Amino acid sequence: MNIIIIGSGTVGSAICSQLVKEGHDVTVIDSDEKSLSEISNTYDVTGILGNGADISLLSDAGVENADLLVAVAAMDEINMLCCYAAKKLGASYTVARIRNPEYIPFMNLMKSDANLSMTINPEYATAKEIVRNLKFPGATKVDTFCDGMVEMAEFTVTKNSPICDLSLLDLREKLNIKFLVCGVLRGDKAYIPSGTFVLKEGDSICITASEEELVKFFRLLGGKRKKAKHLIITGAGRTTYYLAKLLGKSIANATIIERDEARCEELSAEYNISVTHGDSTSQELLLEEGIESCDAFLALSDVDEENAIVSMYAKKMGVPQIITMIRSLSYINFFKDAGIDSIVSPKSSTVDYILRFVRGMADAQDSEIESLHTVLDGKIEALEFVIKERIDGLTETPISKIKRIPNSLIACIARGEDIIIPSGNDIIKIGDRVIVLATGSINNIKDILN
């Protein structure tokens, strides 16, 4: 596909790197010479220096033949203008990053008027991710499939966990829960496990189940622990605002610590919430706010280092669930190595979101990818397909008889309202939604057939 990216910042370059790898023709426009030359020196793309909202520049970049324009420049206004202009000039699809919540209604207006395809609000996406994670205490990452009917959660096996040192077959017998372990990350290597696979301490595993079953699973895993109620949140930035909005009434049990007094007042005026004005890096204050007894600790301030440090402290104090927001993409791996495992990042959410959109677009031509997530550090891809027609060797064939490529798995079948965690005798019917996992790249459901 022909893709134009406006903005060569961290998000622009992260999107660029992946799109080039997937073989798209990418043109990047930015007015900052330094970051632009860096991007065009590193990736196989064309760099054009200038303002992305400049009509003549856009047509020089070949916007009329572009399949997609991604606007991730620093300024919302530029992104909006770019998308509007690109659409008028003939680009097929546009994606704009809009961070200022005040512009969202405006964008909706423009969406219907100028037929814009999609906007992404990074902080809102992050807040949504946090809400998903909070549902399952212990999970480090949660993705949803089939319109929210199926959940896929990642977590790390600890020594005292009831599932440690069990084979998957034993696990299924022991726990009366319908779920499937569909991926294991041990060290650097990702496995799609068979029934005899034994889980070990330190494995990151990825499981699929319906929401109720997954709640049951995590309850079993965490002993008596219930859904997180008492939250401590540091920082009252945009993400915290959206989080408060999404959590609705249950935010009443949260304590927010924010250094800026004006922000504190603003937040408490808007939501029924307990706000403390103070320095979140003060141990004294954290103890006073009850870090020892809270259910979850969310470090969402604007300063990455601060988030990392207070998260480490929270971990030491034994907080069962800790979510850390890291803005800088380059920090993420450092902090992961330092033991902070549940990291949310507005930037990587944006990147994931846009890549998913591109994949969906590219694949829509020959098959129907409904959703796509990468799990276990991006080592395994999970895709949801809709089965529209008869496929020899796949539909109406018992799962155990389907000849799959190695390192692939049919993780779940959704038929109407039913969620089937497939065993060997289940069959795939036309109209089903199927979730497939593989360590390689899959673009079509037929790709998993050997």
Next chain:
Amino acid sequence: MNYKMLGRFLGLVLLIEAGLLIFPMLVALIYNESATPFLITIGILAVVSLPTRFIKPKNKRFYAKDGFICVALSWILLSAFGALPFVLSGAITNYIDAFFETVSGFTTTGASIIPAGGIEALPKGVLFWRSFTHWIGGMGILVFMLAIIPNAEGNVIFLMRAEVPGPQKGKLVPKLKDSSLILYVIYLALTLLQVAALLCTGMPIYDCLINAFGTMGTGGFSVLNDSIAGYNNPAAEIIIAIFLIIAGTNYNIFFYILIKKFRAISKNEELKLYLSIVFISTLLISVNIFNSAALLYDSFGHALRDALFQAASIMSTAGFTTASFDTWPYFSQTVIIILMLIGASAGSTAGGLKVSRLLILFKSMKREARKIFKPNSVKALKLDGDTLSEDTVRSTLSYFVFYIMAMIIPFIILSLDGKDFITTSTSVIACFNNIGPAFGEAFSSYCGFSDPATLLLSFVMLFGRLEIMPMLVLFSPSTWKKN
């Protein structure tokens, strides 16, 4: 340094060379000559390069430095192995001379070591290979490699940067592979067009191919002792002159024609200046040689024909000759030396400083002069209507310094060989700018130089073709220091 990636790339380059050697081998077979020299070379190349296909680099990171070194080593190795057929066939007995001849071919210099009058006696297959190296080296073998390998592994953009000449290196389309492919398709189409045009003048097909390789690669090797003059065919001379001018044009122009972006052509300053220089120098030379005291020409038409051919041939850095310009009046010789130094357009197959660099240098000179009497003036430099980045201006200025140094140093060393001043200085200029014939003793052959001198000149040609940096990186000690 990523040695595994480097090994893999170099292996691939040599494998491609082995493939390309099949063409001269076929020619040798057609003319009932011995194909063994080529067969042996192909065998050696296969033995050397095939094992590298089994190198599986884990780390595919490839930085600018690795790219430069890869390009520099590829060119040296290509020439080192490409010289074998000359030695094996007995056409050139001394290996260093054969290396010089091959470097001269790949770098599209066209400077020959074969003694004057000795070319026509050589086997046709060897002569075909000699000119075919022009065609391969013209657009660049790594560009060719990038065009044919399926999705380039790792970060190979630096390979193209290091090989395609010019101050600004843009891709035609976002993907490197597609860009390289487009370049080669244009190159091939123009070459075939020239072959067809030359066939119409009654030239034999073998000579048509050789001359088209020499023209489009802006090389200048010929199969006749007297170069193009030996044909005594005015129509062929005009056709070659036109295609020389075409070969010295930035290939982006042809791409714009293909995609009908005529606006971009009309505002291209380099093209305008390039054509102006060719035509103005043609006029100056023709008037000068026609009015010379030695009564060289009896009709102005003939003088104009020779002047046009020589101007086009020297400016495009091919170095074909239809007249002994070393006997022309001094003014014409000066014009020719200046043309040698300027060279043709960036993004073409030619050598030299490049017209676009000249434009940038002039513009920044003008700006600096203006700053002397108006110290606070600010002026952005524009090329083709777009503002030039200060980075480009700075790197062009520093390239100019490197350019001067890269000729002065070999000039000093070469003068130890004891040749006269004119021969020594113009040999370095003609080799560095990839022209071929120089003035004085080196007009038709470089056979008078000693072995160390020919080796030095071989590297001067490589420095010139790769625009200094790749070779400089290769030879700088800090590159090889272990950190």
